[in-house]
Amino acid sequence: MAEAARRQGGGRPLPPPPRGVNQQPPRPKPEPVDREKTCPLLLRVFTKSGGHHTSEDYAVRGKEPKDEVQIYTWKDASLRELTDLVKEVSVAARRRNARLSFAFVYPNNKGGYNVREVGETMAYPNRKQPDDSKTLSELPFEIGDYLDVAIY
């Protein structure tokens, strides 16, 4: 209930609010995670070539998109790390010039799902990407959200 209320508050203004300003209980600063003792979370990743999935694709529970990758990871994982893990199972993501766009899929207060882009990475770190070092704890990620990855 508290989480739902928080999400609802964050969803109302169109631009995503900066952390700690509009949300009443400020998000705790990311702490380093001891991966030997902390239980990993399940991140359901849906990949698609050429673009992101739409909200309607996630509308029906149990009928999510087909190309699903289940990644077990921790909240201190960066987008670079997630990119490398996606390359483990997706050959399309291994192309030299492949570009991966990440988007969170989270429920809204109307019963459906929202898809919001949060960053982009290159398959191979050949030049500096500002989103490579962002971690899940820095981004507005809640455990249980889906991750939609578009491979261009």
Add this chain to the structure above:
Amino acid sequence: MGDTALEKTAEELRHEIDELHRQQREITERLRDPRGLRRGGFSNVAPRNQGRRGFPRPAERNDVEDEPPAKRRLSSAVVKVDGEDVSKDGEFPVDGNGTQVKVGENGTSDQSDKKQSGLHRGSWSQRDAEQRRTNKRYEAFALPEPAPRVLPKNEDPKLVNRNRRMLGNLLGTLEKFRKEDKQRSGTDAYARRTAALQRAEEKAREESERLRLQERENLTEKRRRDLTLRARVAAKAEQKKLELLFLQWSEHQKKLSNFISDEIANCYVFHLQVIFYFGPKSVHIDNFIEAKISFHSRAYKGNVWCYRTKAEPRIYYAPVKPLEEDTSEVEQQKERTFLEWKAARRQEVSEYQKEIEEQCLGNVEKELERWQNARKARKANNEGMNLQETMDKELETHRMEHGPKKRKIPGGGVGDEDEEDEVEDINGGEDEMIMDDLLEEGGDGTIKEEVATDTVKAEAVEEDIKHEVL
């Protein structure tokens, strides 16, 4: 220890990747600037020079054999004419009759010379120049002479007759020389010499053509080898990167295996995919339940209740404490599971690496074909350039033929100096031919050295690759 080994291996992989990239850059630079093209251009030019320089020889020899007797006569005659004509020239500004007589004589001699030079070849124009030179000397000598002595000798008919006689002698000598030259050109020695020169020229041309073809083949072979080597290096680098990824994946999976236990999952009747082992963090569990569970049921096993959801994937809660009393068996099972996963993933990565290598080598043929097409287009342009070079060489040859003859004019008055000049001309020609031969040989040596160097480099790079593979 395992972590240390993995980290070291990762560092080694990164080092190897950097080395492979450096080699790739080196090969690319070599492909952009093949040096053999310049040498090929030079070797084309030298034989033509050699062929053209052969032509002036017979003319020079004829001059050498013909000049001495003519020079001797000229020198003695000129000396006498100088002594007497000086006074005559002195009267130019004073006496009108003297002027008329002088002009008439010059006009006659000039016309005669022009007619004769029209009939003869270029070599005879030299003597015409000498005569003009002599006339200039008359004028120079005339100035300081006193006036009274000049006047009475102007009307002397003996001088006029003597001048005519000298002109007749000169013309007769020229005609004799022209006949001799015709005779010599018909002799067997001349024909044999001409044939030998033509044969030598043809031989040089064939040699040049053969060298050019050989150079082209060498260039093509070298380029093919370089492209293949670069493709192999690129494929190797790609494979090393995959190795790095594999290490990361393995490390990640190893940490995950602390929280995934197939043994516990197998306790239940349901078909299991994933099971979590949660710590004593109720808030964490509650958040997860609120987010993910809309329906759940309970499964009872022993003294522990577990929850199941209908959502995919099926998620089960495991008890806080392990059911198995024997911990070592669980550890072994965990290790075994991890190794199985690792083996399967390793096989998949290896297959992908082979695919990468085949793709890179396939690109080599395409690049080589593209390069050859570009080269054919360039070849058409080269033909135009060769034509320009030919014209330039002809111009230089012309200059060389006429250059030495200018030096004969200053020494016209003295026979000995003239002979020395001719000798120098012959030596100069020989020196230039020798220098051309040296340049040609040097070029060949350089080309061979470059080929050897490239071969050595290629072998060294290949050895490096083999070493890295080991």
